[in-house]
Amino acid sequence: MKYSKQSLVLAQRLALSSILFFGSNLSALAEKLVVLDISKIYNNYSLVKEANQVVSTYEGDLKKMLDAADAKVAELEKKATPAEALEAKKEELQDEIDEKVEDLQDQKELYNTSINRTIAKTLDTYAKERSIDLVLDKGFVMVPVEDITEDFLVKLETNTQSPSKTQTIEAEPVGSETKSDTKPNKS
16 A cells, blocks of 8 residues: 555554553543544545555556666667767656656655545544544554444545546656646645
């Protein structure tokens, strides 16, 4: 899972910090305390699955670009292309690859932001609607409390809008004459 590790670690650290800070008597802190299995959310959330699929596809396209660039350089070397022309072509190909790598990073950032914002907003709304005072990661709570994971996942899926439906990038073959200027909006 490409998107869940960073967010999962942050959520777990926050939950652990809360438990350590407030102690084990959590019921005194909040009238309504619930748990959420954040790893289950990230494992089953459709937007995470979509993001992983998009990134995997893009990484595959990028690998094809790298292979095509290697083949182009090998072809030029076989033709005994002058060193200056060969270096110029290598730099051109490297610039195209660097741009695509940056596009991939932008796409990952777009999904990470969308996933985390959607989860945070949905959890806030969910908690307010149900008068929940405190939500902790299930992995850090050792007392029996209500687990909202399944119900929250259903609510989360209804509030999901995929960034890929409005903002996508596409990989192009190395050395292609057309350039795609479609990049994710950083808003």
